[in-house]
Amino acid sequence: MEETEKIEHAKELIAEAIRKYPRIAVACSFGKDSMVTVHIAREVDPDIKIFSVMTQFKPRETFTYLKKMNKKMNLKTTVYMVADSVPKILRDASLEVILLPVEEFNRKASQVESYSGRKIYELDP
Numbered sequence: 001m002e003e004t005e006k007i008e009h010a011k012e013l014i015a016e017a018i019r020k021y022p023r024i025a026v027a028c029s030f031g032k033d034s035m036v037t038v039h040i041a042r043e044v045d046p047d048i049k050i051f052s053v054m055t056q057f058k059p060r061e062t063f064t065y066l067k068k069m070n071k072k073m074n075l076k077t078t079v080y081m082v083a084d085s086v087p088k089i090l091r092d093a094s095l096e097v098i099l100l101p102v103e104e105f106n107r108k109a110s111q112v113e114s115y116s117g118r119k120i121y122e123l124d125p
Helices: 003-020 032-044 060-072 103-116
Strands: 026-027 049-055 079-080 096-100
Touching: 003 032, 026 032
Parallel strands: 026 049, 049 079, 079 096
Antiparallel strands: none
16 A cells, blocks of 8 residues: 555544544644644544643653644644643643642552662653
8 A cells, every 4th residue: 555545544544433433532642653643633624632641751852842733733732641730841821731630640650669669750661
């Protein structure tokens, strides 16, 4: 299958999913594959919702890139984040940051640290 055929097939799948599911969105990590998916999905539906699930331990560069692409592509991204507060870098009117409860994450992180001797974000899953 040629590249253009793959892109057209992806668009057809996205269009079918949009027709089939009334509440649909694109999950985006802001890596290269996610950005291609967002781009293709927005060609099908320019108003498709974009969301990301992150922790406060992501590299600063990820947050910087998220903000840059959110603005450049007018994504109106919703960020779901496990944190006690919104990191300063993500305090931006064009982003909606929804904080998720940290209690369970902190419990699991403590268990991982006691078992491995390392912080959870230092380990390879």
